Amino acid sequence: xxxxxxxxxxxxxxxxxxxxxxxxxxxxxxxxxxxxxxxxxxxxxxxxxxxxxxxxxxxxxxxxxxxxxxxxxxxxxxxxxxxxxxxxxxxxxxxxxxxxxxxxxxxxxxxxxxxxxxxxxxxxxxxxxxxxxxxxxxxxxxxxxxxxxxxxxxxxxxxxxxxxxxxxxxxxxxxxxx
Numbered sequence: 001x002x003x004x005x006x007x008x009x010x011x012x013x014x015x016x017x018x019x020x021x022x023x024x025x026x027x028x029x030x031x032x033x034x035x036x037x038x039x040x041x042x043x044x045x046x047x048x049x050x051x052x053x054x055x056x057x058x059x060x061x062x063x064x065x066x067x068x069x070x071x072x073x074x075x076x077x078x079x080x081x082x083x084x085x086x087x088x089x090x091x092x093x094x095x096x097x098x099x100x101x102x103x104x105x106x107x108x109x110x111x112x113x114x115x116x117x118x119x120x121x122x123x124x125x126x127x128x129x130x131x132x133x134x135x136x137x138x139x140x141x142x143x144x145x146x147x148x149x150x151x152x153x154x155x156x157x158x159x160x161x162x163x164x165x166x167x168x169x170x171x172x173x174x175x176x177x178x
Contacts, residue, residue, distance in 0.1 A: 005064040009050040009071045015078060017045050026073045031136050033073045037066045050074070072138045080120075082134040083145040084165040086127075092152070092160070094131045096121050101131075105152045106160065113151075119144060130165065 011017055016027040024043055025034045037043060037052075040059035043066075044051050052067040054060065072081075087094060087105070095102040101121055103111040115121050119140065124130035131148075135141050145164070154161035156172040163169060 005052065005067045007067075009052075009067070009074055011045075011048050011050060011074055012078070013048065015074060017050060017074070019043055019045055024070060024073075026070075026077050028077045031077050033077050033137060035069055035073060037070075038062050041066055043070065069139075076136050076138050080134045080136055081138045081141050082132055083141050084124075084130055084132050085145055085148055085162055086165050087129045087131075087152075087162050089158075089160040092162075093129070094123060096123060096131075101148070103148070103151060103162075105162070111151055113148065116140060116144060 014028065018025045018027070022039055023034060023036050025032060027033075038059060040055050041063060042053050042055055044053070050070060052063065052070065054063050087103075089106070091104065092106065093104045095104070099115045099117075101113045101115055103113065105111060118137070119133060119135045121131060121133050124132060133141050133145050133148075149162050149164070152160065152162045154163055154169045156169060157174060159171060161169065
């Protein structure tokens, strides 16, 4: 069983952390992230570390999750989190126009998606079938990438899909008739 919740979170000197009751704010230059945690937990900042502890046994389920969220805030406020998606099929393509992502993915119409405020969506220079989504909020990046992927889920027979770059999808053989 993992004991990740017991580990302290190291904070670099250029990141400012403010804890006010059940709110924590992590600030770096012009970027800022905030999170409201449960009243059953205690978050304490000691010099260059943050320690998350529980007040009673009812907080076991959220203790590790809260610690991970705060750790992600500290890590990604200084360096952006990036998620890459790849589109695979001959006529499928991405287009980025202002704050809109336009997908041509085999429907009779183009699918337009509004890019959430703050997210940076850009095409890869070398591979035109790859798109990169980046921002300091890991949760927002993953959520938007999942919404894009849900527009055309992987289809293992023909090989048409939108997938994460690191993802491997096993192809299936067509059914053979006798």
